Amino acid sequence: QTGPTVVVAGAAAVPADDKLYQALGGRDAIQAFTNDFYASMLADPRLAPFFDGINAKHLQRVLADYFCVVAGGPCVYDGVGMKDAHAHLGVGKGDFNALVEHLQRAMDRAGVPFATQNRLLARLAPSHRDIVTR
Numbered sequence: 001q002t003g004p005t006v007v008v009a010g011a012a013a014v015p016a017d018d019k020l021y022q023a024l025g026g027r028d029a030i031q032a033f034t035n036d037f038y039a040s041m042l043a044d045p046r047l048a049p050f051f052d053g054i055n056a057k058h059l060q061r062v063l064a065d066y067f068c069v070v071a072g073g074p075c076v077y078d079g080v081g082m083k084d085a086h087a088h089l090g091v092g093k094g095d096f097n098a099l100v101e102h103l104q105r106a107m108d109r110a111g112v113p114f115a116t117q118n119r120l121l122a123r124l125a126p127s128h129r130d131i132v133t134r
């Protein structure tokens with residue numbers, strides 16, 4: 001990406017244009033694949049325990065806001081930074097990769113083109129430094 005970037009809470013660098021946000025189909029489309037993504041993580045015995053006792057409605061909303069902001073969309077992320085959000089969870093690299101795979105599959109099911117999926121994943125990838133703690 002070219003052009004100026006801003007840094008969002010959670011240390012994702014976000015470009016000043018909203019092209020990726022548009023390519024993802026806007027806020028409603030992002031919320032839809034986020035909800036599907038969340039449901040598929042709950043159905044994965046490896047990831048489900050992390051989400052025990054978590055307010056799913058809230059997390060689905062802030063996750064979609066986060067993806068939206070990372071994609072350059074006109075959303076506000078009002079959650080906590082990635083480091084603080086995950087510090088207590090003991091997320092491993094394999095867990096991180098498993099989550100990314102679920103996100104990829106959910107975007108696939110939503111008809112998001114492969115190249116667009118990869119642009120979002122590339123912007124999320126650096127957050128592993130804040131999220132993976134073991």
Ligand code: HEM
Pocket residue numbers: 047050051054059062063066078079080081085086089091095096097099124125127131
């Ligand atoms: C690209 C990777 C990831 C992104 C972008 C991401 C994003 C987020 C966001 C935006 C929140 C909300 C923070 C808030 O409520 O203020 C959150 C919370 C959470 N994340 Fe992640 N996350 C990622 C990876 C993971 C992984 C790999 C796991 C576990 C396997 C995980 C488990 C959780 C849990 C359990 C919460 C809720 C924490 C709580 O409310 O106490 N996340 N994440």
